[in-house]
Amino acid sequence: MIRKVLPAVAMLSLSLAALSPAHAGLFDDDEARRAILDLRSQIKSTGDTDRDRADALEKRLTKLQFDSAQQIDGLNQEIARLRGVIETLQRDVADQQRKQRDFYADIDSRLKRTEPQQVTIDGQQFSVDQEQIKAYNAAFEAFRQSQFPRAADGFSGFLSRYPDSPYTGLATFWLGNAQFATRDFAKAIDTHRTFIKAFPDSPRVPDALLNIGNSQVELADKKNARTTFMAITIKYPDSPAAASAKDRLATLKP
Template identity: 45%
Template sequence: MMKLSQTRLAAACLALAAWLPLQANAGLLSDDEARKAIIELRAKVDAIDRDLKARIDTKSDKTAALDMLNQHEQTMTEIARLRGQIEELANHIAQTEKRQKDFYADLDARLKKLEPQQQTIDGRQAEVMPSEKKTYDAAMDVFKSGDYKAAASALQDFVRRFPTSAYAANAQYWLGNAHYAQGDFKNAIAAQEVVVANYRDSAKAPDALFNIASSYRDLNDKKAQKKALQQLIKEYPDSSSAQAAKDILAKLK
């Protein structure tokens, strides 16, 4: 009877030793399956431990007890090895979860770079793509540096690439200023006329008309200058540029 019990025990231990390493192969398991395998593995380890201790406690024969003790020590060694596999599997799950979190965080950051962003432009809220803002800011940085020729090129490129952008009116306005700063009054007028024609509701429209008048002044065309100032006063009477236009008209008479 004792021999039969030992044989069954050995068979059970062998089956467990063969089954458990297969379950510890984390690369073949999903996280849920891995967690389930850990729970089942721990339960079987504890059951074997309790069973062996119970068997040793009930044996009166010293030889049988020593034999069972040896088996117990071998099993405990195997249990220690399997617990190491459990720790590896748990560590694999933790690393997998961290990689997933990092992946989704990176994906979210990438998506935000492709989504429109709220910006305040001349006191108005507007949605612009990050690429629009980056290109516009770069062009304005060139303008502020005093390189008006390069700024004109950059601003012209912006309005060509983003004609419907919320920054388009401002870019067109500063394009006119870039031409004016170079003494190119005809192109300055042409650029500002686009602002007046295409972006009449823009906050830059009154200033564009004022700059048109200033360019005509520098071209010694007083008639065209007065016409631009009168148009400014008529179409944008409440603007600060209109008040300045009134003062200049009074001096021209």
Template identity: 35%
Template sequence: MRPVRIALLIAALGAVQAQAGVFDDEEARRQVTDLKIKTEARFDQQAKAQLDLASQIQRQAEEIARLRGQVETLNYELETAKKRQQDFYLDLDSRLRKYETPPAATASSDPAGNGTPANAKPAGEPAREGQEYEAALNQFKAAKYKEAAASFGGFVQKYPDSSLAPNAQYWLGNAWYAQHNCTKAIEAQSVVTTKYADSAKAPDAWLAIATCQQELGNPTGVKRSLETVIAKYPTSPAAESAKTRLKKK
């Protein structure tokens, strides 16, 4: 009987070990499954975060593109407005030129009795002034701003007392502005506002100075220039423009 008992005991022990092995395998598989589920969940979470980030980046890119488009549109509208204003002043200047006449010679004769007006300019000088002024203006119209600046600068030096000198000085400032040189543009327009303060170009020169001051980042100067236009030339079209610009600040 003893060998049988021993055999049964060995068989029972083997069964227990086999059952323990089964339990160990199932536990291992369960842990592997749990780990797999957790890993997949983590990957899914990371993938969702990446998708959200990509979506956010896409929205920001679209917003940047939209803002860039708006900036380009505003720049185009600004340049168009500047061009229209420039064309308007050029056209107005040309129209006014048609109505300008050189000062008439006085009837008084020279002491010698030659019939020559006293203090008269040499014959043909007003015509030369007009030709030189028109040539400089045509250079400006053709966007030859460097040449126009030289021509207008030469004109005001040559004919400082001409009736066209304030206009030439004003367009000299615009020629510098067109070359993106606001410092020289302000210098030129300041001559209009001081030496030719009573001319029709003076209020426009103040507006041009304000524009340059704005581009140079001088808001105090801009406000002062616009207020000067309104105070000194209240009935001028430039004063209305100055009021509108002040309201926008």
């Protein structure tokens, strides 16, 4: 603004200096006053223009700052939204992974429950389905707890469901014992005879014969009972059943 005013002042000064005293009268007070007013107007106009430019620049800068702040705020909101999306996805992935682990663990558990197991029966190794093991153990547990009717039903059901099971021999033997315990002596005899015929090499044959002899005694069939006890002492002389058979023979009179 000062640079623009100085030339006007300088020109005015030179003009005044160049006038001779003779010409000074040509300029009266009104003309001088108008010149000064014009100069002031020029100075004011120049100042107003600069202020307007400064105000415009300030407004533009303010707008740019406001726009930048809005953009930054918008970016921060978008970043926060994306973080929320990422966290949600991470939780979903973690949930899916947990569900997959639980799913495979459940399958593995089920497979283990259904996979055959190695068992030893009378000194021999067998691979047996777990359902068979469970059914046999349930019937045997009932027998062990002297729940003989329940045991007889359990062993009978087992033999119907699993006639070819490695537990068939044991189930038949204990079925005969359960029938004897419930005083169903005729069925006990038939069951033990079936056992002996199907498993002649079983170490439980002497006990099955002893049970047959005892059942015959209970049925008052002393003749066949003596024959059965004698067979035990002859075929299996070193067995515990042979000692019991000798004692029973001593009590049976012809």
